Amino acid sequence: MAKKAKYVYFFGGGKADGKAAMKNLLGGKGANLAEMCSLKLPVPGGFTITTEVCDLYYKLGHKYPAGLDKEVDANIAKLEKLSGKTFGRGENPMLLSVRSGAAVSMPGMMDTVLNLGLNDETLQALIKLTGNERFAWDSYRRFMQMFGDVVMGIEHHDFEHALTEVKERRGAEADTDLDIDGLKDVCKQFENVYKKAGKSFPQDARQQLQAAVDAVFGSWNNTRAIKYRQLNDIRGLIGTAVNVQLMVYGNMGDTSGTGVAFTRDPSTGENAFYGEYLMNAQGEDVVAGIRTPEPISHLADVDKASYDKLVAIRSKLEKHYTDMQDLEFTIERGELFILQTRSGKRTAAAAVKMAIDMVAEKLITEKQAVLRVDPKSLDQLLHPMFDPAAEAATETIAKGLPASPGAATGQIVFDAHTAEEWEEMGRTVILVRIETSPEDIGGMAVAKGILTSRGGMTSHAAVVARGMGTCCVAGCADAVINYTAKTLNAGGRVLREGDWLSLNGSLGTVYAEKVATIDPELTGAFGQIMELADKYRKLGVRTNADTPHDTEVAVRFGAEGIGLTRTEHMFFEGDRIIAMREMILAASQEDREAALAKLLPLQRDDFIGIFKALAGRPATIRFLDPPLHEFVPHDKAGQEKMASVMGVDVQVITDKVESLHEFNPMLGHRGCRLGIAYPEITATQARAIIEAAFEVPDANPEIMIPLVGHVRELAHQKQIVLDVIEQVKAEKGVTKLPFPLLIGTMIEVPRGALTADEVAVEAEFFSFGTNDLTQMGCGFSRDDAGTFLKQYVEEGIYDADPFQTLDRNGVGELVRIAITKGRQTRPNIKLGICGEHGGDPSSVEFCHMLGLDYVSCSPFRVPVARLAAAQAAIKHGAPGALTATKKPVKKTAKKKAKAVKKAAKKVVKKVVKKAATKAKAAKKAVKKTVKKATKKAGKTVTKAKKTVKKAVKKATKKVAKKSAKKKARKKASRR
């Protein structure tokens, strides 16, 4: 017989049905309450209704599985027995809290009900029992409001309105100024609020509990919880659990209190007890930021016994969980209770420091330390901070709490909605709020920084900002915020919506202007965690860099080479674009070659810079890739300028620009298709690379042909490169290149991936261009898919944006096929990835499983990739589990390679022939250009002229020979 399902798990009296490992079933809160109970920590008893019930609640159309009621009743009885109290009646009434708790913490996103079980009868009992009439009435009015708002769906502001009206009538400023009669009055008014809303407050405690449980399960799918899960990429959970627990009170007078503590500093990672508390308050008073709490160390002066107990619990919990804990506690009339523990949210800096410290303390292993840091969060550490000199010279207009570190500059907005709107418009914003609430989550996510005038280090704003890695200054009482006037008054200044503001989240300082930033230091704990990552990772990590400066930055971040230089990016700077445009707009091959001759030395210098910055590390340099129309001027003024530079009629330019227009340019005349149409572009780029490599002793170039879908495209382009190599070698008077050189291709066209065994005949390496492979594999235009992809992800059609996280089953399969086939032809073919996915942790993990040699990503993501690669190695062991196939069928592969070569020969033959006939014209054109350039640039160009002349002479001679192709091949094989 099948085992009867268990829906409710009890904890209390030092025993528990559950344990920490049961997070998926009991939620994080429930599992840890059970664990703490078993650890004999002072946890108020209670029970947890499982996440499975939440799942069933939705599946059964908001109904519960049979048997649940009985289980709940039995657990209430058990709790009554444990506490010696009775639920909803009697002299010693049992009051309960009802809280949500999913497997992954979603702070403030779901519902909570406190003081449940209060009614007219138990209220009187509570008064008698506590002898504290004010406390009892205060609890009752809080419960009526919370229950009405959260469970009955009555508008929150109706209660607030009624409360304010009583306060005004009775001359009370704060809630605490209301006396017993005032609170009775509030309860009466609240009854009217219920009536007006057509609802009645249930006196029956069991009914109250049922309605509260419904509300908590219902809140799993409220808008803000859904948005939070989306923003934090929380997937695969079946629902929330509901924790029903005995109430303990922090608001029973001066010997009671409540607080939140972290076993280490969640901002810096320092090994110091950290937290805040408030005496005579309930939990939400601390988190909501309504009163500003005291630092935890002050508790020692107020209640030494509780403080000492807390300190002991701090170390017990850390040792047990071997991680920093975030705990909630309440002191009820001198007795300490722990209400929650969980692994604490932390800044990236804190995560890194704690991981390294805990290894030194022998609390965790090196591998655990590597797994402790979220690679994506490293971003926070890599981005610029305010330049100390500029910051010192800027007037501080206000100072608040350094709630979440970093530097942020942006335009002021006063509400979350505007923040989202402005961000869509491309502005950077600072969200300025008196305090934040979960409704603000969307605006907080897009803001560069958050400033609040109220609340402590554990206020909503502080906790959420730290989790997001967003800079935040909280509790900045110096800043007076007026939502109606949309003003921020601070330091004698009045700032309005749209004004610039800068925040230093590490110091808590606020500036009324933009402040310059500098690059971060990558030493200390950061350096150590990176060393550990390097120790365990198997994947190489390169960078995508187009300039010597980017290369230097990437090398500082640990890049082991360049995986992609997009040479087209070199042509946008300064006057280069003019020469580039001349090349594109040229009416004849002669003119184009003349323009290319101007670009050659510029590009050669760039490559020299890059090779030097790499100090021997390899550089994969890709030939021109984008459609040419991207470079030409589309505006009248730009076209007129080009007409005058080139000495032609503006109509000639306009016509040419129009002729370059393409309907779908990303699938158009780009990549190797350009090099095939204009071989002189390929030849010039090859020459620039080879000549530059001659200048730098430890240069290590790899030439990459883009957008290859057919091996013959590659063979065509490769032949041009080989010819240039021969020319340059002859010019330099050497028979062998003094540096290593590989010629390979990008695999970014599905046909290229599917015929990778053929492509590998010519390619010495593959670099997966997963941006284009995603575009063509999924059929999503890179430029336009943004409009609907967001919805695709929201509706769960794709788990994630495939341009950010590699679509493993589709595009990933193309990569897997290409690897397997490529290795059949060339078992040791070098394999990398250079699409955006190379810096995305999930995609890096997949690359490890595919057994790539390296990933390549933008400089700032290099540390992210290093850490993600290490985590993948620790999680999955040896690389290449997905491509480990039987030995390639050598015979068939060899036969196929031969056939491919034979077919490609025809194409290559044409290239050689064409080169020979063109050489003469080229010589003339280059001569003309050199003459012009010499006049302009004097000495330097004279030298260039000689070199080019010499080159052309030799090249002409060579290509004219009938056996050119054969020789070139022979020599190439000696490289």
Ligand code: PEP
């Ligand atoms: C790619 O397609 O993945 C790639 C790296 O090239 P680009 O983004 O320049 O097209």
Ligand code: MG
């Ligand atoms: Mg591409």
